Amino acid sequence: MRVPCKTLLRYVMIACVAFHAVEPFIVDILVGGVAVWWGSRESCNPKWMEFNSTGLEVDLQRKMFGQHIASKVILKAVTGFMNNKNPKKPLVLSLHGWTGTGKNFVSHLIAENIYREGMRSGFVHIFTSELHFPHPSRLEIYKSQLQQWIKGNVTNCPRSLFIFDEMDKMQPGLIDSIKPYLDYYEKLDGVSYRQAIFIFLSNAGGEHINERALEFWKAGANREEIELKDLEMALSLSVFNNKKSGLWHTSLIDKNLVDYFVPFLPLEYRHVVMCAKAEMVSKGLKPDPNIADKVASDLVYFPKTERVFSVKGCKTIGHKLDYYT
Incomplete structure (x- = not known):
């Protein structure tokens, strides 16, 4: 009936x-x-979701600034996963870096190039720690609800995207409740999770990434010489041993279920200028180098004496731009 x-x-x-x-x-x-x-009336079929690899590549090139490692890793990881008709497990990405470096933004780019509705899609699900999991005393309830929510949505559409923001504020142990869904199981209770994508966003590990970037700068090396291998292993260990990471002593790391730990480097002055120009374009304005320079100059940089990296990346660019335009 x-x-x-x-x-x-x-x-x-x-x-x-x-x-x-x-x-x-x-x-x-x-x-x-x-x-x-x-x-x-969005449906779980190719009419509503068709991966655009070229679109993702172009977006990463034109809209992501100063993140050569993240752009390369994410393009390869997402493209390889989406083109694999029989993946052995869901794609799990853990994005790390200070605020304003592009973690949320790149998650949006991924969604925009998979779903016709982009971030508005009913198959894209966002969780933020302080909003959805605020009470430590309800940890067991949250675990059960999170399991039910993921199971229900993957049952409805295997090609679902789950984004967990503020992982550094998440209660330790909560994310372990979804470990079975990220593992190499063909099916769990009749449901296959192998086509789903899970993205964790966290500031945890940001200090380690910044220190490494600063070392390269002090040595006079080009930041583009920093490679994933220079950061990934130390980053995963840092997050695993950090009680404030949300991934502290998690079985997701212990069992190697996170496919990539993706570092987002701190942004330099020139990158902030690029962000300001891109924001002008998004507002329908003609990019003005002078205004972009003024906006970038207003931000706080570290170390205080050298003023190399933006403390908040490009996070406040939109509001700063409103003042000058």
Whole structure:
């Protein structure tokens, strides 16, 4: 028997109200997902999701500044995974670096080049620690809800994207609850998770990345000479042993389920200028080098004497630009 769409929507909303008594945050996610589905009738098929490898490559080249390592790794990892018709496990990326270096932004680029609706897609799911998992006393409840949410959405669409922001603020042990879904299982309770993508965003490990970049700068070396091998192993160890990383002593690292630890380097003055120009273009303005230079000059840099790297990357560029334009 087919259930009318309006009736199905009503059932979902009733379930949301009942679930609200247990945990309010999950209702926000459910209602948001229903709203996207109801508004677009988005379906889990090639009409709504078709990977654009060339588009991702162009976006990384034109919109990502100062991140030669991240751009290269992400393009290869995502392209290889999406072109693999029979992956052995989900793609798991852990992105690390200080605020404003492009971690959230690159997650958006990935979504925009997989889903027709981009970040608006009902198959893209974002979790933030302080919003969705705020209470330490409810850790076990969060674990159960997170498992149910991921299982339900992958059942609905195997090609789902899950983004976990603020991993450095996440309660230790929470992310371990989804370990089975990231492992090399063909199916779990009849559900295959092998086509899903999981992205973790974290500031943890940022200091180590910055120190390495500063070492190269002091040695007079070009930052483009820094390679993944110079950072990845030390980065994974740093995150594993950091109680504030959200991945502290996690089995995800211990069992090698994270495919790539991707470092995001601190941005230099010239990169901030590029960000300002790109922001002008996005606002429909003609790039003005003088304004871009003024915006970049307003930011705080470190070390204080040399002023090499932007403390907040390009995070506040939009607001700064509003002042000058």
